[in-house]
Amino acid sequence: MKEPCVVGIGQLAVCHSPEQLSCLGLGSCVAVILYDPQTRVGGMVHVLLPKAPQKVDMEAKYADTGTRKLVKEMTLNGAVKDRMVAKLVGGAQMFKNLNVQFANIGRFNVLEVRKTLREFPIKIVAEDTEGDRGRSALLDSATGHVTVKKVFSPTRVM
Amino acid sequence: MAEENPGKALEIIKEFANIGAGSAATALGTMLDVDLMNDVTSCNIMPLSQVPEWLGGAEKIVAGTYTQLCGSLKSGILVVLPSESAIMLLKHLTKEQVDLSNLNELQRSCLKEVGNICLCWYLIAVSKMVDIDMIPAPPDATVDLLGAVLDMPLAALGTKVDTVLAVHTCFKALDKEFEGYFLMLPEDQTLKVILDRMESKR
Numbered sequence: 001m002k003e004p005c006v007v008g009i010g011q012l013a014v015c016h017s018p019e020q021l022s023c024l025g026l027g028s029c030v031a032v033i034l035y036d037p038q039t040r041v042g043g044m045v046h047v048l049l050p051k052a053p054q055k056v057d058m059e060a061k062y063a064d065t066g067t068r069k070l071v072k073e074m075t076l077n078g079a080v081k082d083r084m085v086a087k088l089v090g091g092a093q094m095f096k097n098l099n100v101q102f103a104n105i106g107r108f109n110v111l112e113v114r115k116t117l118r119e120f121p122i123k124i125v126a127e128d129t130e131g132d133r134g135r136s137a138l139l140d141s142a143t144g145h146v147t148v149k150k151v152f153s154p155t156r157v158m
Numbered sequence: 159m160a161e162e163n164p165g166k167a168l169e170i171i172k173e174f175a176n177i178g179a180g181s182a183a184t185a186l187g188t189m190l191d192v193d194l195m196n197d198v199t200s201c202n203i204m205p206l207s208q209v210p211e212w213l214g215g216a217e218k219i220v221a222g223t224y225t226q227l228c229g230s231l232k233s234g235i236l237v238v239l240p241s242e243s244a245i246m247l248l249k250h251l252t253k254e255q256v257d258l259s260n261l262n263e264l265q266r267s268c269l270k271e272v273g274n275i276c277l278c279w280y281l282i283a284v285s286k287m288v289d290i291d292m293i294p295a296p297p298d299a300t301v302d303l304l305g306a307v308l309d310m311p312l313a314a315l316g317t318k319v320d321t322v323l324a325v326h327t328c329f330k331a332l333d334k335e336f337e338g339y340f341l342m343l344p345e346d347q348t349l350k351v352i353l354d355r356m357e358s359k360r
Contacts (some may be wrong), residue, residue, distance in 0.1 A: 008206075008208065008210075008211075009206045009207040009210075009312060009316075010206055010207055010320070011207055024216035024303070024305050025216030025303035025304055025305015025307075025309075027303075027305065027307065027309030027310060029309050048309070048312060048313050048316045049316055049317060057320060058320050061320070094300050094302065094306055094307060094310055095224055095298035095299075095310055096298065097298040098224065098225070098295065098296075098298040098310075102310055102313050102314045103310075106309075133306075134303035134305065134307070135303075136216075136217060136303065136305075151219055151259070151301070151303055152260075
């Protein structure tokens with residue numbers, strides 16, 4: 001089988017069954033995963049920050065604009081908005097004792113994604129978010145299953 | 159200046175980081191009683207998404223200690239140890255068995271302190287050189303995927319830019335299997351100040 005396509009920070013990808021997409025080493029970043037079970041089109045965006053400023057240079061870097069762009073790209077690739085379901089992975093707080101401006105950016109990322117998904121509305125069917133551990137996510141577009149790997153913990157399929 | 163002559167700017171920043179890392183490695187070496195050697199500093203300008211890959215892959219398990227400068231200069235600084243080196247360091251300092259998946263309070267604190275000492279020595283050396291006080295926030299340490307460890311410093315930079323300058327200095331023990339690296343991710347404004355100061359000293 002072909003290697004899964006890796007979605008880096010601030011990147012976005014859409015794939016058709018049976019291709020796979022993955023986000024490696026998510027800390028405070030969030031992977032927003034959308035899936036249309038009928039056409040079996042899957043998409044993933046790896047967002048770094050919650051809210052985009054007025055002038056956006058890179059839409060996929062921000063939770064709000066990134067999520068909207070992903071829905072658009074999915075639609076262009078044959079997915080239908082009303083059938084899409086969302087899964088979220090990431091948004092951890094890696095450095096709990098650090099008292100700086102961005103200490104809990106992960107939580108804000110997750111909240112912003114949830115808020116943006118409500119606009120459509122797209123239902124969130126599964127989440128593996130927050131906490132203090134990094135994660136890797138793998139989307140299998142043949143089934144829509146998302147495999148979440150954490151260091152020192154068992155793998156979870158959702 | 160960074161825009162006019164990126165090659166020269168990179169050279170200057172390399173020299174800057176070399177001196178910082180040299181001082182930090184000496185401190186760490188003394189503490190561990192090993193001879194540490196600094197490798198050549200490499201620095202590179204790249205998109206945010208490529209930083210984890212450049213450092214050896216987002217899925218590597220590392221012990222990372224991170225802090226941010228909170229004075230007039232802004233930069234994220236990290237000390238990163240591969241998991242085997244972190245185990246060796248903790249065994250040496252605490253004389254206990256080490257399980258990275260379940261560090262006890264002492265081991266966690268030890269990791270933080272080692273990072274703290276390294277980072278402070280790094281900063282002392284470079285702040286002397288450019289004659290600006292650099293004040294770090296108290297650091298925090300974690301053992302996790304490299305990509306996850308890097309998220310926070312990248313988020314801090316990501317609000318302003320899409321490409322970052324990363325400065326990376328490896329250190330290695332001569333006789334034992336011990337290695338790691340320092341990573342500095344300065345903000346644009348900070349970079350300009352450093353470059354100006356370094357230039358005027360020549």
